[in-house]
Amino acid sequence: MSAMAVLGWRTLWSLFVCFTVLRTNALSVTMSESTMEVVRGDYIILPCSFSTYSPLSRLNIIWTLAPFSSPESPFQVIVYDHGQIIEDPSLIGRVGFTDLPLRADIMINDTRVSDAGVYRCMVNNPPEAADPGIGELLLTVLVAPSLPACRWDGEVDAGGSVTLSCSVAEGIPTPEIRWDKLNPEEISLPINMEGELSGSVQIINVSAQTSGLYRCSASNLLGTENCYINLSIYSAGSESSSGILQGVLLTLSMSLMLSALLVLVTWLHRTGRDGRWRVSKGEEEEEEGYNEIRYTPSLIKRSFV
Numbered sequence: 278m279s280a281m282a283v284l285g286w287r288t289l290w291s292l293f294v295c296f297t298v299l300r301t302n303a304l305s306v307t308m309s310e311s312t313m314e315v316v317r318g319d320y321i322i323l324p325c326s327f328s329t330y331s332p333l334s335r336l337n338i339i340w341t342l343a344p345f346s347s348p349e350s351p352f353q354v355i356v357y358d359h360g361q362i363i364e365d366p367s368l369i370g371r372v373g374f375t376d377l378p379l380r381a382d383i384m385i386n387d388t389r390v391s392d393a394g395v396y397r398c399m400v401n402n403p404p405e406a407a408d409p410g411i412g413e414l415l416l417t418v419l420v421a422p423s424l425p426a427c428r429w430d431g432e433v434d435a436g437g438s439v440t441l442s443c444s445v446a447e448g449i450p451t452p453e454i455r456w457d458k459l460n461p462e463e464i465s466l467p468i469n470m471e472g473e474l475s476g477s478v479q480i481i482n483v484s485a486q487t488s489g490l491y492r493c494s495a496s497n498l499l500g501t502e503n504c505y506i507n508l509s510i511y512s513a514g515s516e517s518s519s520g521i522l523q524g525v526l527l528t529l530s531m532s533l534m535l536s537a538l539l540v541l542v543t544w545l546h547r548t549g550r551d552g553r554w555r556v557s558k559g560e561e562e563e564e565e566g567y568n569e570i571r572y573t574p575s576l577i578k579r580s581f582v
């Protein structure tokens with residue numbers, strides 16, 4: 278009997294302890310997510326739930342943000358206090374509670390890069406103590422790479438060196454930059470990064486084979502954007518060979534003219550020396566010529582008839 282009583286008292290005591298613990302730690306906040314991602318411009322709901330045993334008449338919720346851009350200066354995004362809602366000016370019209378007063382979730386519309394950071398959801402429901410009354414989550418705002426800008430610089434004559442550079446203005450996560458030569462077959466080129474958002478390729482001692490289409494691509498998990506450079510190397514080799522060809526042609530035509538002149542001179546010289554031969558030859562030629570001329574009108578007539 279006394280053993281039973283002891284057991285009874287013990288049970289009561291442990292129930293009392295439990296109740297006290299529950300009472301003192303009554304309000305607790307839980308964040309179902311610790312990290313979240315949203316694509317810039319989309320909306321997101323940041324979940325924050327709490328459990329309390331007291332009436333919600335004095336419920337107080339504060340959401341703060343420590344932006345990645347300035348983690349040392351957190352600010353209050355939205356506050357619910359005594360039934361009133363106060364929003365930070367930078368988020369006015371874009372932020373709101375979704376399930377008051379049952380949950381502390383907030384929705385952010387038209388997200389911006391500046392919305393990224395560490396969010397804290399703090400819930401108080403006096404007179405209940407809150408331990409822990411704070412939940413934390415990390416929000417990343419993703420941005421697709423912007424269109425990269427391709428540039429080239431250097432000597433495009435054979436033997437020179439050319440630098441191809443590419444820079445991308447934005448993208449979260451930081452876009453990966455790569456350069457590829459697309460023809461005759463696609464090959465990846467070694468790239469020198471200048472900061473996180475631009476990369477260049479240096480090609481030394483360029484030759485005709487260096488000519489071709491080059492592509493810079495900036496990509497992250499949201500997509501890829503490309504820019505192109507069509508490089509034409511002026512090969513000194515082909516220039517000189519065409520020069521040689523031209524020289525050869527010029528020499529050829531000049532020697533032809535010269536030989537023609539020589540023939541003419543020789544002929545004139547011979548006709549000058551032998552006039553009679555020239556006359557008789559000339560008459561023959563004239564007769565032949567006359568015959569041809571005599572024939573022509575009839576031919577013409579015939580063709581007209």
Ligand SMILES: *[C@@H]1O[C@H](CO)[C@@H](O)[C@H](O)[C@H]1NC(C)=O
Binds near residue numbers: 320370373384386
């Ligand atoms: C966000 O946009 C949706 C749909 O356009 C709208 O229903 C909701 O009220 C907006 N939320 C806030 C906090 O502005």
Ligand SMILES: *[C@@H]1O[C@H](CO)[C@@H](O)[C@H](O)[C@H]1NC(C)=O
Binds near residue numbers: 436482484
């Ligand atoms: C440049 O390339 C040509 C052929 O492509 C080669 O003959 C020459 O030795 C190279 N010059 C240098 C300085 O590498």
Ligand SMILES: *[C@@H]1O[C@H](CO)[C@@H](O)[C@H](O)[C@H]1NC(C)=O
Binds near residue numbers: 507508509
């Ligand atoms: C690149 O340039 C060459 C010669 O200038 C031209 O024949 C070729 O079509 C160009 N290619 C592209 C893709 O523009």
